Amino acid sequence: MGKTILLLVAVVLVAYYVYVPLPGDIEEPWKLMLQTTRLKVMMDLVSFAELLGINHYMDTIQILMKFQELPATSDENVTVTDTAFNSVPVRIYVPKRKSESLRRGLFFIHGGGWCLGSNALLEYDLLARQIAERLDAVVLSTNYGLAPKYHFPRQFEDVYDALRWFLQEDILERYGVDPQRVGVSGDSAGGNLAAAVAQQIVQDPDVKTKLKVQALVYPALQALDMNLPSYQEGLYFPILSPLLMTRFWSEYFTTDRTLEKAMLLNQHVPMESSHLFQFVNWSSLLPERYKKGYFYKSPTPGSSELSKKYPGFLDVKACPLLANDNILSQLPRTYIITCQYDVLRDDGLMYAMRLQNAGVHVTHHHVENGFHGAFTLHGFKISYRLQNQYFSWLMENL
Structure with missing residues (x-):
C-alpha cells in the first residue's frame, strides 16, 4: 500500500513538472516542456526558500544564474573585452576583420525583469558575438543595477549613463563606429530600457549623436493595466506567467509586496492619475483580432498612498507607453518583435500602433507560434528564425 501511494505521488509530481499545456502550434513542444520543467523546479525551490525566510526570491535566482555566466573571451572572429562606461560595467565586441569604413554600433540591453540577468550570460554572449560578426558591427552589451538591491530609476540611469558615454564622439571614434549608424536594442525588460532611453535621447540637447534605429524584442512597456487580453490569456503561456511578470514589475519599484498585491487586483493607479489610461487603452490601441471578445473595463482606482510611495x-521612464505623441514622433526607425503566446504581447502591439500613428517608420514582426524568451533560446528552431530576421532588419536599416 505504501509503495502504491509513493508511486502515485511520484507520477503526480512528474506530471506536474513535465506536462505543460502548450498551444498546438508550438514548435518542438517536448524540447520546450523540458526547458519549462527545469524552470518550474527552480522557481518552486526558490519560492520555498523565500517562504522559509532563507533568502529573497530574486537574490537566490541571481546566485544560480551566476553559474551560467562566461568570462570575456575573444575568438577568431571577435575581440571581447570587459570595461566600464561612466562606472557602468559593459562588454564590448569588436570584429577582428579589417573594415575599410566605419562600422555600425549597437548598444544592447539584456532582459531579466530588471531583477535578473547579465551581459555575461551564455545566451547574451552568443547573441552579441553573432551580431558583431554577421553585421560587422561594434556591439556594446551593458549591465545595470538589479532589483531587489536597486530599484527604479537606478536601472534606467545606469543604462542611460552608459549609452550617453558610448555616444560621445571620441568614444565612437576609438571603436571605429559611424556616428550616423548607432542603434539601441534589448529584449523584455531590456526592451523596456531600450525604449525608455531612446525617448530620453531625443529630448537631451547635450547628446549630439542621435540613434538611427531601435529594435525592441517583446518589450515590457506599461505597468498601469495588468488586465490586458494577453495577461488574461497568459496563465498557461510558457516561460513567463502573468504572476511572475507582475512580481517583476513590483520588484522594479519596491520590495514592498503591497504594490504587487494591488497590481494583481489591477487596483494600483490612483484616481488622479486615471488620465494616463488613454495611453494604454487596449480597446482602442489593439487590432481587433487580438481583443478576442474581451471587453475593456476601466481599472478600479487605487490608493494615492501607493503612488506617492512608489x-x-x-x-514614463519606467513605462514608455506613457509618452505623448510629440515625443513618439521624434523616435527613430523601429523594429518590434511580439509573440502570440506572451503576456507582453499587447504592450508591443500597442506601442507599434502608437508609433505608427505618430508617423514613425515601424516594422512589426508578430510571431504567431512565438512565446516569451524564444529569441534567446539557442538551439531552438524558432530562435534561429527570429534572430535571422532581426539580423536582416538591422543589416538593412542600421
Missing part, C-alpha cells in the same frame, strides 16, 4: 509605475 511613483515609478507612473513614470
Whole structure:
C-alpha cells in the first residue's frame, strides 16, 4: 500500500513538472516542456526558500544564474573585452576583420525583469558575438543595477549613463563606429530600457549623436493595466506567467509586496492619475483580432498612498507607453518583435500602433507560434528564425 501511494505521488509530481499545456502550434513542444520543467523546479525551490525566510526570491535566482555566466573571451572572429562606461560595467565586441569604413554600433540591453540577468550570460554572449560578426558591427552589451538591491530609476540611469558615454564622439571614434549608424536594442525588460532611453535621447540637447534605429524584442512597456487580453490569456503561456511578470514589475519599484498585491487586483493607479489610461487603452490601441471578445473595463482606482510611495509605475521612464505623441514622433526607425503566446504581447502591439500613428517608420514582426524568451533560446528552431530576421532588419536599416 505504501509503495502504491509513493508511486502515485511520484507520477503526480512528474506530471506536474513535465506536462505543460502548450498551444498546438508550438514548435518542438517536448524540447520546450523540458526547458519549462527545469524552470518550474527552480522557481518552486526558490519560492520555498523565500517562504522559509532563507533568502529573497530574486537574490537566490541571481546566485544560480551566476553559474551560467562566461568570462570575456575573444575568438577568431571577435575581440571581447570587459570595461566600464561612466562606472557602468559593459562588454564590448569588436570584429577582428579589417573594415575599410566605419562600422555600425549597437548598444544592447539584456532582459531579466530588471531583477535578473547579465551581459555575461551564455545566451547574451552568443547573441552579441553573432551580431558583431554577421553585421560587422561594434556591439556594446551593458549591465545595470538589479532589483531587489536597486530599484527604479537606478536601472534606467545606469543604462542611460552608459549609452550617453558610448555616444560621445571620441568614444565612437576609438571603436571605429559611424556616428550616423548607432542603434539601441534589448529584449523584455531590456526592451523596456531600450525604449525608455531612446525617448530620453531625443529630448537631451547635450547628446549630439542621435540613434538611427531601435529594435525592441517583446518589450515590457506599461505597468498601469495588468488586465490586458494577453495577461488574461497568459496563465498557461510558457516561460513567463502573468504572476511572475507582475512580481517583476513590483520588484522594479519596491520590495514592498503591497504594490504587487494591488497590481494583481489591477487596483494600483490612483484616481488622479486615471488620465494616463488613454495611453494604454487596449480597446482602442489593439487590432481587433487580438481583443478576442474581451471587453475593456476601466481599472478600479487605487490608493494615492501607493503612488506617492512608489511613483515609478507612473513614470514614463519606467513605462514608455506613457509618452505623448510629440515625443513618439521624434523616435527613430523601429523594429518590434511580439509573440502570440506572451503576456507582453499587447504592450508591443500597442506601442507599434502608437508609433505608427505618430508617423514613425515601424516594422512589426508578430510571431504567431512565438512565446516569451524564444529569441534567446539557442538551439531552438524558432530562435534561429527570429534572430535571422532581426539580423536582416538591422543589416538593412542600421
